[in-house]
Amino acid sequence: MGQDHRQPQRSGAPDRTASPTLAQDARSPRNGLPSASPRWWWPTVLALSMATSSVAALVLPAVIAAGVDRALSGDAGAGVAPLAAVLCLLTAAETLAQYAGPRATAEATARLRAALIRHVMAVGPYPARRTATGDLVARLTASAAEAGLSVQAAVYAVAQLVMAAGSVLALGLLAPELAAAFGITAPVGWLLLRRHLRRTVQRGEGYQGAQAAVAARLLDALAGRRTIAAAGTVEREIERVLAPVPELSRHGRALWDSQRRVAWSTGLLAPATQITVIAVAGYELSTGALGPGGLVAALGYATLGLGGFGTAQSLLDHARARAGRLRVNEVLASPRQPPGLRCLPPGPGHVELHGVTVRRAGGTVLDGLDLTLPAGRCVALVGRSGAGTSLLAAVAGGLLSPERGTVLLDGVPMDEIRPADLRAAVAYAFSDPQLTGATVLDALRVAADPVPEARVRAAARAAQADVFIRRLPAGYLTSVRDAPLSGGQRQRLGVARALARDGRLLVLDDATSSLDSATEAAVLRAMDDTHAHRTRLVVTRRTATAARADLVAWLHEGRVRALAPHHELWRLPAYRGMFRGAEDAQG
Structure with missing residues (x-):
């Protein structure tokens, strides 16, 4: 948004402080956020709860396998307590994550909006590069909300990847052939995901830009509605306001098509991977290399490993959040005058x-x-x-x-x-x-x-x-x-x-x-x-x-x-x- 051309500081003048960063703005008690809620409190709670949930989910197939083996050996009651404990821990962690995730997103969105408002007001009424009011409103509402998803999406993506990696490792411990069977189709899925994620970021930026264009034109029309009514140009103004809609529709269809392709690809790869693992596990069971409990554990870990494909939605959310954050940062990057530090002595107003x-x-x-x-x-x-x-x-x-x-x-x-x-x-x-x-x-x-x-x-x-x-x-x-x-x-x-x-x-x-x-x-x-x-x-x-x-x-x-x-x-x-x-x- 232009350069901040300042005169060289005079000798003897006090040092200036740089303009506050986004993090400093977000931590300020004046931004409307409750001071009792530190910036990283809910993201930390979400991360810990998802870590606990991931550990419990990885332990669960092994506990079930041990219970099955004990039940087949005639000691059915011995595996109930460990299973109940793991299930309770998993349920509690998931419940806490379901609460902490939206809280982290809401507070991240609030911080971004507060920082955006504070920065726009601090830049003053004559910014180096003007941004249309409608565009600012779109960035404040839609883009900030999208950007607020980044923490939750990142935590979920990491947790799903950890569970997938842990599941493949567990399959390898059960039988190296099981891990090899899982690894036949999984890399193809990740290549497809990477390709679609790049497209999603590009389409997300275009979609939000078209949204901003519609909002800017609508606000202009509302501000001049009396003139429009008096001139009899209502239909023409409607066409002008809706002119970016085809572009919005194009980006929107491409965005949803990318998600559809991801869902379709993973929908085909997941059953194929699961069937391959089950077939290998069945063979290992027939040869005696794997017991009944091991077969159950293999099925459980294969299912958890397939959960790694669920990372697609989290990564797509993160891609949308990145696009929103880029639009917010365009405004936050505009230069702002560092505040003066000198007291104004009494004077006549010369x-x-x-x-x-x-x-x-x-x-x-x-x-x-x-x-x-x-x-x-x-x-x-x-x-x-x-x-x-x-x-x-x-x-x-x-x-x-x-x-x-x-x-x-x-x-x-x-x-x-x-x-x-x-x-x-x-x-x-x-x-x-x-x-x-x-x-x-x-x-x-x-x-x-x-x-x-x-x-x-x-x-x-x-x-x-x-x-x-x-x-x-x-x-x-x-x-x-x-x-x-x-x-x-x-x-x-x-x-x-x-x-x-x-x-x-x-x-x-x-x-x-x-x-x-x-x-x-x-x-x-x-x-x-x-x-x-x-x-x-x-x-x-x-x-x-x-x-x-x-x-x-x-x-x-x-x-x-x-x-x-x-x-x-x-x-x-x-x-x-x-x-x-x-x-x-x-x-």
Whole structure:
């Protein structure tokens, strides 16, 4: 997912710690897993129970053989106790394995999902390589669930192979001819299994990729369902969403066909192997080289040895798990910014950007940009559509680290500041704010350190949101889900949430674009009255908003073309033309 281009560490700066590994993420108590359940507890229980079950299963034919010989010699009762003990041990071990297996799978899946979510959130809103939301959902649900099978499948496969190997060894101890008879057909089965397993891994990756494609298209369609309904393109969207289904079907049929071939092959080889062993054992019995108990033991060990073919399903599960793990690891391998370790000292909110370069798939968006935001001043950031104003706002507030260049907040590089200190110092309001929390009050108070209710209500009044909030069914305690909010009302709530934070830098990324001119003017006027001591960066496309700012930063072709008051820039035809085009587009 791209390279993590970082500037060389300055002398005297503290050492950085590498980003946490998957194992560290999984062990963290913050991932939602119970701390009383260590990572390897249930896999260990499963392994021990399967080992015990395998040993008991290997001992069982010998115990039965001894019992048969004693029964034929007239001492039938002597073999009952050993047989009962082995059966009880085998039953207990199998029962425990049936419980431990799903627990190990469930907890492995939970750890993968927790690590995936934590990594995606830690990478931030501007990853080096974007992954579609539907694809992420598919990886989080289907791929992680498949990957969670790996431990259980591996344990079962090893146990079955151990039993098969132990059975062949036991047959050899009974009579070398029995082991040779078993070995005639078994290698053919393993060659077939190996071939089909390779195909299963390839088909599994393709199947999960096609699933992700359908999920991504479906989520896109659901997000734009009003537009689709208004345009009358429902049937076309259905076709678009279902376009990957033939590929999904092709991979699915190939996947199940591979499993069918494995079952068919082993279904033929198992009886052939068993018949061969029985025939040799019968011959050994007729010659007196093998007693009746030995014949029974040979039949038992032949059956256990054939259980090695049952490894096919476990290995197929492991192949599916590997395919799922590869898809999860593609996301976990994306570079993530190591957290800063420096405390942010008190300061007025002075921001400096030096030589900032940001690239995206389409090319270089910000190219060696320099910009200074004076402390306690309001700077309007303007530019034509696609100029990168939102990316610059993200860089200035520490949401995005540039590929090259430095960003300083009160003299401290932003990538060296502790995340908690940085997020407390910078408040954001966006054009499409997401309201999280049970109630409107919760959505406004959301922060690492909850904001006092009195400050929330004052911020809501400044953002011109208090009046309509109090008109909601339960006022500030109205459920966010039940609040009938327009786009402009949501924006005012987003601005109120930012104003409630006691930070030194406030970034409004086109956060008033859905407000009418009068409401926007009232919001900006109140913000000037109550937050004049804070540094403000306002991304805007409106002339009136730029005119209210102390300075205007004009972004053009990846650099700041000018930093000056609006009335000075207004003399330039290109500057005036930019606003006319933007305001015409807004309607």
